[in-house]
Amino acid sequence: MTQTSDAPDVLVEVTDLEVYFPIKSGIIFDRTVGHVRAVDGVDLSIRRGETYGLVGESGCGKSTLGKAILNLEPPTAGSVVFDGTDIASLKGEDLRHARKRFQMVFQDPMSSLDPRQTVESLLLEGLRAHGLDTDTDATRARLRELMSDVGLPVAALSKYPHEFSGGQRQRIGIARALSVGPDLIVADEPVSALDVSIQAQVINLLQDLQDKLGLTYLVVAHDLAVVRHISDRIGVMYLGALVEESGGAELYDVPLHPYTRALMSAVPVPDPQVEDTREQILLTGDLPSPANPPSGCRFHTRCPWKQETLCDTERPQLRVVEVSGASDSHRVACHFAEKIASGEIQRHEVEATITTPGFGGPDAGPTAPPEAYIGV
Amino acid sequence: MTQATQHSSRPGAGSSEPLLSVRDLRVTFQRQGEEEFHAVDGVSFDVRPGQTVGLVGESGCGKSVTSLAIMGLLPGRGNRVSGSAIFDGEDLLTLSPSAMRDRRGSEIAMIFQDPLSSLNPVISIGRQVTEVMERHQGLSRKQATPKAADLLERVGIPDPKARLLNYPHQLSGGMRQRALIAMALACNPRLLIADEPTTALDVTIQAQILALLKELVVDTGTALVMITHDLGVVAGLCDEVNVLYGGKVVERGGRHGLFRDPRHPYTVGLLNSIPRLDAARGDKLSPVPGSVADNLPWTAACAFAPRCSNAIDPCTAETPQWEGDQVVGFRCFNPMGGTR
Ligand SMILES: Nc1ncnc2c1ncn2[C@@H]1O[C@H](COP(=O)(O)OP(=O)(O)OP(=O)(O)O)[C@@H](O)[C@H]1O
Ligand SMILES: Nc1ncnc2c1ncn2[C@@H]1O[C@H](COP(=O)(O)OP(=O)(O)OP(=O)(O)O)[C@@H](O)[C@H]1O
Ligand code: SF4
Ligand code: SF4
Ligand SMILES: [Mg+2]
Ligand SMILES: [Mg+2]
16 A cells, blocks of 8 residues: 555545456367456556656556556456556446546657548547537537637638548647546656657647646656656556556656666666766576566676575565665665665676567567478 | 867767769659659768768758668669769769679678568578578588677677577567667678667667677767657767758768857757756747648748748748768758857
């Protein structure tokens, strides 16, 4: 349990959440041969009006966690409580009503926008689904307001998605999410498909809308610099679980988990002076498969601070540690966080291990071998 | 200009004659029923032995087309290429396809963003690496195999002998990119062109690959053309940087000079658009407004003018000309800064 769980300003409370996907046998598809543990025991709370940033590398389970929070992916275990109500208990009309309060913005707006509908009909669809299109004049005014909120001309209403650039399409995706007046927006990689100049425009837009409308955001992204820029608090994920959580500035100043330190040192900074002088912690080897996660601390196969005891046998839980500069809302899942911070434990070399991706592996590549190999 | 000496921070960089000299490269596409489209619009740059040169810019600015034109890899029809790309005294743009094929893979190699599309899915990694050596160095397969294992080890692939037998789909994205780098290095090329080699990879894997490229460039003396949209990658890796916009180089400089004192408003805008890990939260980004859809044609304007906060009258009436040389310079009527 988090220490804020009883505080009144919590909008979303996630407890012991697990989302497992069955792995079916490649040839006969009805046999379950294992599970991808996409989300494997996550506790977190999102406060009203804040931006919570979830960061981690491909396949760590960020999107699945985001979807589970929106009730789009049924949890295997654990619960998601939205504004006091367990969302798993909602059915029918209640669920539809709750859905209005949390919306999603996707990475690729094109794939989530029907190409045959104009922007106006896309937005109307959302309003109608939630019974918000009652009065024609009010609806017209609402559509115009939405366009101006997201920085598009009113004329955009009569155009089709393909007539817009990537950044403009993302604005349409945001307008659609906003149309039903949500409290929470889960934005999954909202800017990662965009060029830097457009990315910055959309980041600023998200921040302005939050100020104006008092929105709560969960921003899911792999880019730590983006997440740090827009988040009040950050959760760092590795193989289905949070390894560290803290305020954004504090995470940068006092990173406690070895993975956070490695991740941070890997982000390129557009300043040659910084690049030449900063410490680089290069990880060796591949990310293990979430279908077959390592025992103990899931990071132990790549951790440059791994110790002979505990690391490969006991799974560390998120906890608050006594380290100078770390506040009591800073949590880390590492057995040796204090000794690493004090320098008592030093970094060492790690033998690289290689992961052969199979079904549901962390890799975006093919999930089954090319046909030519089946049976070879 | 102080910049001329600034960029040669690596051994062998910047001292000698260019290995590759690209001059006034133009690539025009004729799309069905549309006006001609100038994807690359008079690009010139030099690459010296051992030097790492960056081509940076946003989507569609012509980075890939520039490299494909140099490598003779553009689709045969629907485009026109002019200008020159002198490599070792020969113009690559006028070489016969078969002569170009000989250069490719031996003297000049290329790495792409998506290693899966450049590797043959039904041939083992080992076979693909040895094939390059057999073709270009006249080795037998028996001679090439131990060399291939050495190469895989060199690029940081664990247990290389066993990996030779793997097929591309059996390796992770990062390992595949390493395998592709091994293939590119198989014949000790003098020039390596890498087109967004780490864009599809996770950031910790990207850091591994960039460290590997940096090390290889220093060890082998191979010149590297690094194509990327990420100014962070450029800051860590490149001796010299060319910033592209709308098919033209709009600014060039040594690594430190360009970041310390950018002159072109687009370079400045890009730098102000990037959220920085080491910046305080709450600092607002100042993005370049608009999008490339707003560009004017270069023929009688600065293409960037509609998005430029520094624009003055001539910007919408004339083409800004290159001011500077093959080491530093910019293309702008009303540049920013000015201490260099
Ligand atoms: N519907 C599904 N069926 C089976 N496995 C799935 C499914 N969705 C996700 N996975 C697997 O669950 C794991 C976590 O996936 P998820 O999409 O949540 O990761 P992510 O952190 O969002 O990664 P990315 O940065 O690549 O988007 C991955 O190994 C993925 O392959
Ligand atoms: N075969 C082609 N036919 C027509 N137009 C093309 C072709 N290849 C590229 N283009 C156009 O040329 C321009 C430059 O493309 P290029 O691929 O070089 O961009 P880039 O700078 O590499 O961008 P990115 O960062 O997206 O890879 C783009 O507008 C593109 O649409
Ligand atoms: S628990 Fe052990 S292996 Fe895990 S991060 Fe801490 S030191 Fe590394
Ligand atoms: S030439 Fe004019 S419009 Fe173009 S970048 Fe310079 S100041 Fe801006
Ligand atoms: Mg995802
Ligand atoms: Mg490209």
